[in-house]
Amino acid sequence: MTAIIVAGVQYHALCNPVIFLDNKQMNFITFPEPQLRSFTEQVFLKMGCSEADATLAADVLLRSDLRGIDSHGVARLVGYVRLWEKGRINATPNIRVVHETPTTATVDGDAGLGLVVAPFAMKLAIEKAKIYGSGWVSVKNSNHFGIAGYHSLLATEHDMIGISMTNASPLVAPTYANERLLGTNPMCYAFPAGKYPPVVVDMATSAAANGKLEIAQRAGKAIPEGWAQDKDGRPSTDPNQLKAGGSLLPLGGDKDHGSHKGFGLSATVDILSAVLSGANYGPWVPPFVAFMEPSANPVGEGIGHFFGAMRIDGFRPADDFKHHLDNWIETFRNARPVDPAQRVIIPGEPETAFEQERAINGIPLIDAVVNDLNELATKLGVAALG
Structure with a gap:
């Protein structure tokens, strides 16, 4: 499930209410929360994290996905690994x-x-x-x-x-x-x-958070006007303008x-x-x-x-x-x-609704994220998501 109804408003987990409601063109694969949690823990262990730190780090990411904030969940896992490979993340910090x-x-x-x-x-x-x-x-x-x-x-x-x-x-x-x-x-x-x-x-x-532009880029969708400007300071609805020298x-x-x-x-x-x-x-x-x-x-x-x-x-x-x-x-x-x-929507209410729904029905990931995670699994030698 990629959206739920809260107080008559359709909330999409990828971004703000009533944005990207034409997401039917996007392909989602739903995974049980325990499967994603285990996968994420294994990745952190491969980075050299202790069991306690791997469990904690996975919990933070999975809580994001459960609460419908997909831009900050397991979709970010590849980014952490890349920074670790560059020596910019210490897996065993003091x-x-x-x-x-x-x-x-x-x-x-x-x-x-x-x-x-x-x-x-x-x-x-x-x-x-x-x-x-x-x-x-x-x-x-x-x-x-x-x-x-x-x-x-x-x-x-x-x-x-x-x-x-x-x-x-x-x-x-x-x-x-x-x-x-x-x-x-x-x-x-x-x-x-x-x-x-x-x-x-x-x-x-x-x-808007940068993660929402990343999701829009993966989905091939435009962003609302007012989120970003191009390198010349002109308003833009193209999420790729950020990579081209523009700014949020x-x-x-x-x-x-x-x-x-x-x-x-x-x-x-x-x-x-x-x-x-x-x-x-x-x-x-x-x-x-x-x-x-x-x-x-x-x-x-x-x-x-x-x-x-x-x-x-x-x-x-x-x-x-x-x-x-x-x-x-x-x-x-x-x-x-x-x-x-x-x-009126109370702050935090949509996230709570997502958390309750996804704990039962699983967490949907767009196919581009699944592909990234499976490539990561191959590189690190952990079981793929499938």
């Missing part, structure tokens, strides 16, 4: 705290998988919050950490609000610019509710639609993730693709992340908060709609 106070810390990821480094840092923030009410951890010398939502949701399991963000390789032009200076720089806030799933605000600060646009698309706000949010992520931690920032962030070399004159170490955990009972009793967040959810769900057939 992840350590290099600066610390009771409520804050900076972690050096030792060039490890961000899929492993990020949970280490978030769990550290949670442990600090258990003692002092809140914990804040910045990270340097890391790599791509998967979906931000995975890490923020760790805090909600402890009646805490979770915050996670990361900078990324420069693909986004700031408002008024025609130069790649920022990454898609996602941020996520997760809030535990009572009888409902957590409210999860997980988003890129660009108009900040959230808002252009100056007439609030792109300065997306620029400001992206700047915030970059500063907290990297300027604060000692990681590379702005145009110096190393690229995720292996064929592009990192800057010869870096200003920091690796990619940077930032995490926060706040105990709800540091502000009010947790049960009171969750009761009122349930009420908040119901109030917004019942808002008077423009279209009677479509109610």
Whole structure:
């Protein structure tokens, strides 16, 4: 299944609502979640990861696929392997705290998988919050950490609000610019509710995540206007323009639609993730693709992340908060709609629906991704997906 209905809106797992609904031309193969999980673990083991790290890294990727965020799931596995082959990912990192106070810390990821480094840092923030009410951890010398939502949701399991963000390789032009200076720089806030799933605000600060353009390229589909511009700064709906020297646009698309706000949010992520931690920032962030070399004159170490955990009972009793967040959810769900057939969607609701559906019916992958993974299996000597 490539789409589900949530509150009258058809959500496609590859991108935003009501985009690419003509996906019938795309070929999908559905795999049971345990099969993909086992395959992914075997790949990480072949990279030299410990069993614990391979299990954790696979869990982060599979959670992305389960939640319908296909651009950050197993489709990214080939990219991690290529970076490892180039010596840019350390499969056996010595992840350590290099600066610390009771409520804050900076972690050096030792060039490890961000899929492993990020949970280490978030769990550290949670442990600090258990003692002092809140914990804040910045990270340097890391790599791509998967979906931000995975890490923020760790805090909600402890009646805490979770915050996670990361900078990324420069693909986004700031408002008024025609130069790649920022990454898609996602941020996520997760809030535990009572009888409902957590409210999860997980988003890129660009108009679209690069992974969505990659999926569009594989599918041979156009992208919506406002996502990207060509090398001359002109709006483009061609997802291949990014490879041709173009750039993504900040959230808002252009100056007439609030792109300065997306620029400001992206700047915030970059500063907290990297300027604060000692990681590379702005145009110096190393690229995720292996064929592009990192800057010869870096200003920091690796990619940077930032995490926060706040105990709800540091502000009010947790049960009171969750009761009122349930009420908040119901109030917004019942808002008077423009279209009677479509109610308000609560942040995180489509991802929860996908997770419930895919856990039962399996995870669909487009055939191009399956081919990439089977080629990877042959190269590494693991069993192919079939």
